[in-house]
Amino acid sequence: xxxxxxxxxxxxxxxxxxxxxxxxxxxxxxxxxxxxxxxxxxxxxxxxxxxxxxxxxxxxxxxxxxxxxxxxxxxxxxxxxxxxxxxxxxxxxxxxxxxxxxxxxxxxxxxxxxxxxxxxxxxxxxxxxxxxxxxxxxxxxxxxxxxxxxxxxxxxxxxxxxxxxxxxxxxxxxxxxxxxxxxxxxxxxxxxxxxxxxxxxxxxxxxxxxxxxxxxxxxxxxxxxxxxxxxxxxxxxxxxxxxxxxxxxxxxxxxxxxxxxxxxxxxxxxxxxxxxxxxxxxxxxxxxxxxxxxxx
Amino acid sequence: xxxxxxxxxxxxxxxxxxxxxxxxxxxxxxxxxxxxxxxxxxxxxxxxxxxxxxxxxxxxxxxxxxxxxxxxxxxxxxxxxxxxxxxxxxxxxxxxxxxxxxxxxxxxxxxxxxxxxxxxxxxxxxxxxxxxxxxxxxxxxxxxxxxxxxxxxxxxxxxxxxxxxxxxxxxxxxxxxxxxxxxxxxxxxxxxxxxxxxxxxxxxxxxxxxxxxxxxxxxxxxxxxxxxxxxxxxxxxxxxxxxxxxxxxxxxxxxxxxxxxxxxxxxxxxxxxxxxxxxxxxxxxxxxxxxxxxxx
Numbered sequence: 140x141x142x143x144x145x146x147x148x149x150x151x152x153x154x155x156x157x158x159x160x161x162x163x164x165x166x167x168x169x170x171x172x173x174x175x176x177x178x179x180x181x182x183x184x185x186x187x188x189x190x191x192x193x194x195x196x197x198x199x200x201x202x203x204x205x206x207x208x209x210x211x212x213x214x215x216x217x218x219x220x221x222x223x224x225x226x227x228x229x230x231x232x233x234x235x236x237x238x239x240x241x242x243x244x245x246x247x248x249x250x251x252x253x254x255x256x257x258x259x260x261x262x263x264x265x266x267x268x269x270x271x272x273x274x275x276x277x278x279x280x281x282x283x284x285x286x287x288x289x290x291x292x293x294x295x296x297x298x299x300x301x302x303x304x305x306x307x308x309x310x311x312x313x314x315x316x317x318x319x320x321x322x323x324x325x326x327x328x329x330x331x332x333x334x335x336x337x338x339x340x341x342x343x344x345x346x347x348x349x350x351x352x353x354x355x356x357x358x359x360x361x362x363x364x365x366x367x368x369x370x371x372x373x374x375x376x377x378x379x380x381x382x383x384x385x386x387x388x389x390x391x392x393x394x395x396x397x398x399x400x401x402x403x404x405x406x407x408x409x410x411x412x413x414x415x416x417x418x419x420x421x422x423x424x425x426x427x428x429x430x431x432x433x434x435x
Numbered sequence: 436x437x438x439x440x441x442x443x444x445x446x447x448x449x450x451x452x453x454x455x456x457x458x459x460x461x462x463x464x465x466x467x468x469x470x471x472x473x474x475x476x477x478x479x480x481x482x483x484x485x486x487x488x489x490x491x492x493x494x495x496x497x498x499x500x501x502x503x504x505x506x507x508x509x510x511x512x513x514x515x516x517x518x519x520x521x522x523x524x525x526x527x528x529x530x531x532x533x534x535x536x537x538x539x540x541x542x543x544x545x546x547x548x549x550x551x552x553x554x555x556x557x558x559x560x561x562x563x564x565x566x567x568x569x570x571x572x573x574x575x576x577x578x579x580x581x582x583x584x585x586x587x588x589x590x591x592x593x594x595x596x597x598x599x600x601x602x603x604x605x606x607x608x609x610x611x612x613x614x615x616x617x618x619x620x621x622x623x624x625x626x627x628x629x630x631x632x633x634x635x636x637x638x639x640x641x642x643x644x645x646x647x648x649x650x651x652x653x654x655x656x657x658x659x660x661x662x663x664x665x666x667x668x669x670x671x672x673x674x675x676x677x678x679x680x681x682x683x684x685x686x687x688x689x690x691x692x693x694x695x696x697x698x699x700x701x702x703x704x705x706x707x708x709x710x711x712x713x714x715x716x717x718x719x720x721x722x723x724x725x726x727x728x729x730x731x
Contacts, residue, residue, distance in 0.1 A: 154608065252552045252572075252606035259547055276548075277607070284608040310548035311573070312450065312580040 148230045150237045154285050157238050161199065161286060169196035173288035175279060178202035178239070179219040179333035180228045183323040187292040188232040190320050199286050200229045202239040206246075208274030219333060238286070245281060254280045256303040256310070262397045263410060264299050264421070267387045275300055276307050283315055291315050296322040296330050298410060298423040299397060322422070324350065330422045337418040345381045346415045352377045353424035356391065356409040360426055365403055367391050378413055387412035387419070394425065403428055444526045446533045450581050453534050457495065457582060465492035469584035471575060474498035474535070475515040475629035476524045479619040483588040484528040486616050495582050496525045498535040502542070504570030515629060534582070541577065550576045552599040552606070558693045559706060560595050560717070563683045571596055572603050579611055587611050592618040592626050594706060594719040595693060618718070620646065626718045633714040641677045642711045648673045649720035652687065652705040656722055661699055663687050674709055683708035683715070690721065699724055 151157045161171055172195030174187045184200075191198040202225050209215035222239060229237045253273050260272035283291065293301040301319040308317050323331045328350040329343070338346055352374040359370045374389045390410040391400050400407060410423040447453045457467055468491030470483045480496075487494040498521050505511035518535060525533045549569050556568035579587065589597040597615040604613050619627045624646040625639070634642055648670040655666045670685040686706040687696050696703060706719040 158610075250606040251554055252550065252603045254548065254550050254607070256548045281606075281608045284610060287610065307548045310546040310577075311550070312577045314454075314580060314583065 148235065150226050150239065152240050152244060154240065154244060157199070157236065157285060160236060161197070164197045165287070170290070171195060171286065171288045172198045172290045172292065173282065173286045174198065174200045174234070174292045175282050176200060176202055177204045177218065177333065178225045179221060180225045181331045181333060183294050183296060183331035185228065185232050186323050187294060187320050188229065188234050190318065191290070191292045192233050194318070195290050197236065198234045199236040199238055199288065200234045201282055201286070202237060203245060203278070203282070205274060205278040206242060207278060208271050210268060210270055219336060245278070253277050254307060256306050259299070259306060259397055260303055262299070263388055263390055263392070264412065267412065272300070272303055276303055279304055280307065280313070283313060288315055291317050293317065293319050294322060295319045296332065296422065298408060302395070302397065332420065334418055334420065338415060342383060342416045342418065345383045346420060348378050348381060348384060349411055349413060349420055349422045352389065352411055353409050353422060357424060357426045360403065360407065360428060367400060374411065378411070383416050385414040387414070405429070444531065446522050446535065448536050448540065450536065450540060453495070453532065453581060456532060457493070460493045461583070466586070467491060467582065467584045468494045468586045468588065469578065469582045470494065470496045470530070470588045471578050472496060472498055473500045473514065473629065474521045475517060476521045477627045477629060479590050479592060479627035481524065481528050482619050483590060483616050484525065484530050486614065487586070487588050488529050490614070491586050493532065494530045495532040495534060495584065496530045497578055497582070498533060499541060499574070501570060501574040502538060503574060504567050506564060506566055515632060541574070549573050550603060552602050555595070555602060555693055556599055558595070559684055559686055559688070560708065563708065568596070568599055572599055575600055576603065576609070579609060584611055587613050589613065589615050590618060591615045592628065592718065594704060598691070598693065628716065630714055630716065634711060638679060638712045638714065641679045642716060644674050644677060644680060645707055645709060645716055645718045648685065648707055649705050649718060653720060653722045656699065656703065656724060663696060670707065674707070679712050681710040683710070701725070
């Protein structure tokens with residue numbers, strides 16, 4: 140299990156073994172890519188692996204359901220962990236290494252250290268999941284220090300997450316290039332998510348309101364609507380046209396700072412977080428208003 | 436200025452240039468050591484450089500007065516910056532690279548990210564300098580990511596600092612070995628510090644009470660005193676035998692957690708922070724009580 144032949148596939152649970160193999164590849168001049176995931180892989184994750192294969196020589200996929208990014212009332216215990224299926228998918232996708240450590244390998248004892256991207260982490264998701272992003276940025280910093288990748292791949296579906304990781308990397312001079320890849324959607328428009336499997340058939344239908352609300356925002360903006368409260372009200376109205384939906388937030392935000400916008404600008408990110416039944420879904424859409432010049 | 440010959444000496448202010456030279460050395464199999472300092476180098480710093488030369492192939496000294504670890508009422512503006520003298524000392528000591536960036540190179544824009552070692556950073560110094568250690572751990576993480584050293588050298592004089600950095604490295608899987616080197620003292624016992632130069636001749640004399648209070652604690656413990664409040668009272672009494680001294684804290688603490696101890700154990704760290712006149716001094720002493728077994 141310790142060959143570093145590019146065509147081989149290694150499934151690894153120990154930090155020291157992973158470091159040894161990756162270091163060998165690095166010394167032989169290979170470019171290392173990492174795709175950090177919580178497993179329960181779907182086509183969205185596989186698109187990240189494809190992008191990593193296109194841009195790097197050795198692709199490491201990490202499967203780790205990170206306890207510190209769940210609050211006690213969230214679904215850490217129930218989060219799907221189909222490890223054997225995930226390993227098979229990674230192998231078939233062409234990944235070279237899968238790192239799927241136990242919690243005790245990543246957190247062998249009480250840890251005191253937190254990496255926080257202040258301000259930006261407190262908005263949107265941070266309002267509803269106040270400890271979530273500190274857990275994310277801290278574990279991603281750990282995974283970066285373990286794998287020492289040249290490039291890391293994240294999905295744009297978790298818009299705030301990829302933004303925070305890019306910001307962390309910039310602020311802390313982390314020598315990793317972070318690439319955010321487009322959201323992968325089912326043919327009907329629902330963004331792929333490991334949590335979609337929690338949805339009943341009826342809820343799966345209702346969940347389409349989420350991407351539809353983002354498209355509605357885009358349409359209204361492209362049609363020239365400039366009253367952002369009106370747009371957000373229309374989004375909420377559409378979302379809550381089903382009794383199964385509870386909206387956490389809808390936002391029209393600055394793509395870098397996530398500050399709520401009050402007037403049109405060339406690029407706007409629309410973000411939504413809702414419960415559909417008891418399943419929490421997030422989605423986003425970047426809206427380009429090409430007719431707006433950037434110095435307006 | 437870009438040779439990586441081991442006998443050469445490079446003074447560098449740009450991150451990209453430093454990375455290029457260190458990377459070249461790393462690829463040729465050299466072990467990289469870093470000695471992070473705020474400059475105003477004294478024999479304590481030089482001892483760190485010596486230790487680094489003994490243990491690594493390429494020694495990088497960083498000189499950077501980090502604004503984020505000073506509070507607005509502290510001495511950031513007045514902190515000594517004798518860059519030319521520091522460069523000369525580094526060269527004479529045998530360091531290979533000195534990295535002395537401008538503030539704008541390290542903080543090119545507003546940063547949002549903080550690395551915090553919670554709990555331990557809030558004790559002792561953290562009580563009196565609440566934002567200090569977040570500034571330290573964040574900039575050290577940045578310097579580690581810039582230099583990518585194999586080994587980093589810190590002085591034990593800043594006991595809590597080296598402890599926090601060791602903890603950060605462990606918690607975040609940073610691939611750096613952290614070595615704390617013994618405090619270097621003037622012949623009369625005063626711990627070397629860049630801030631000693633603020634002391635008047637009279638204050639310099641008074642400052643000896645600081646190491647003497649630590650020796651007093653050691654003597655009382657070795658003599659069998661088990662009442663820690665009594666020992667700390669004796670330390671404070673000695674320190675305040677001069678009107679020029681204002682005590683911030685005296686502590687008898689657990690060497691790893693910095694929790695205040697209530698009973699003897701094999702290893703105890705005694706720590707003191709005082710003002711002597713308007714100059715703040717810290718010092719510490721590790722006390723070994725060999726007759727105490729560790730499972731008591």
